[in-house]
Amino acid sequence: MPDPFSDDVSSRSGGLLAQMPPGDNAPPLSVSEISGQLKRMVEDRFSHVRIRGEISGFKRAASGHCYLALKDDKAVIDGIIWKGTAQRLPFRPEDGLDVIATGKLTTFPGRSKYQITIESLELAGEGALMQLLEKLKARLAAEGLFDQQRKRALPFLPRTIGVVTSPTGSVIRDILHRLADRFPSHVLLWPVLVQGEGAAGQVAAAVRGFGAMPEGERPDLLIVARGGGSIEDLWAFNEEPVVRAIAESVIPVISAVGHETDTTL
Structure with a gap:
């Protein structure tokens, strides 16, 4: 077994100090630079998307902005609804509702994460509408409004x-x-x-x-x-x-x- 610290192995896997060979067309990027490039690429490529998923972790902040995740059985994507948009939603979002979100993908370079900025939110079919109705009915009934x-x-x-x-x-x-x-x-x-x-x-x-x-x-x-x-x-x-x-x-x-x-x- 070769010595991993021998001169022969180090010459193949890179030296102790980074080298910049003449004519190198792949200079190292800073974390901020690669994050910025990814942000531009994602926002250009996915400037208008429609995503169907189940609402999870819905929260309305004191600022009026809403935060949530859309999920299916294999993946989750974070989402945000700015205050002005949230005020115009045709229904009150709740966990468990099946929805279609329209908006654009953006990234948050500080954490290398991406999310959808939601511009409109619709229920995904009549089944989701009935689900919303039953949730609202149960919540109001618990308050005694139908007594x-x-x-x-x-x-x-x-x-x-x-x-x-x-x-x-x-x-x-x-x-x-x-x-x-x-x-x-x-x-x-x-x-x-x-x-x-x-x-x-x-x-x-x-x-x-x-x-x-x-x-x-x-x-x-x-x-x-x-x-x-x-x-x-x-x-x-x-x-x-x-x-x-x-x-x-x-x-x-x-x-x-x-x-x-x-x-x-």
């Missing part, structure tokens, strides 16, 4: 009925027609979006707005209404702000959302 004793008795002869719905859909026409036929009442309409971005906020604000009216002008009963649709179409009525506004309402509320088989929170 039977919270439900208010409906007035037998409401003088004024407040309706929270779209002013242009068929629903408001149906409500006015049925009331005219069966029980003529004074109706106050609070027009809102009933689908898409901003709908949940408008519905919650309308319920609270009716409740804030002076007692003599306040409706005796509220109807929150929209027509049928897919679970995605009806999602505004599953969002936490709407549930909390109705749970806190000083006015009894009737849900007229969707068809008979549709159920929302």
Whole structure:
């Protein structure tokens, strides 16, 4: 066996001092230099990516930024959602949700790590949407928001009925027609979006707005209404702000959302 410290072996594996032979086209790079080159390469090559994975370790910092990891059965990638983006997310991220994140890969040279800067976050299919619904339902139920004793008795002869719905859909026409036929009442309409971005906020604000009216002008009963649709179409009525506004309402509320088989929170 050759002596590992013999002159013969050292000449083949490199000497004690680094040598710079004339014409050497591979000079050593500093750690910062190689990290910088990797950062530029990663950000140029992966400036727009979509990644599907399960959320893990989600945390919202005091700054408003959100930190998480996306994982599958073989790998994990870190992610960050800056505060401005986090405020615009259409749902509240939670561990265990299957999502598709759109953004760009970047590196953190100080630790030689890479991550995805998330610019948008979507649920990965209807199964993930139902998973989110069940998580939210369980969390709100644990707070007692669906307890039977919270439900208010409906007035037998409401003088004024407040309706929270779209002013242009068929629903408001149906409500006015049925009331005219069966029980003529004074109706106050609070027009809102009933689908898409901003709908949940408008519905919650309308319920609270009716409740804030002076007692003599306040409706005796509220109807929150929209027509049928897919679970995605009806999602505004599953969002936490709407549930909390109705749970806190000083006015009894009737849900007229969707068809008979549709159920929302």
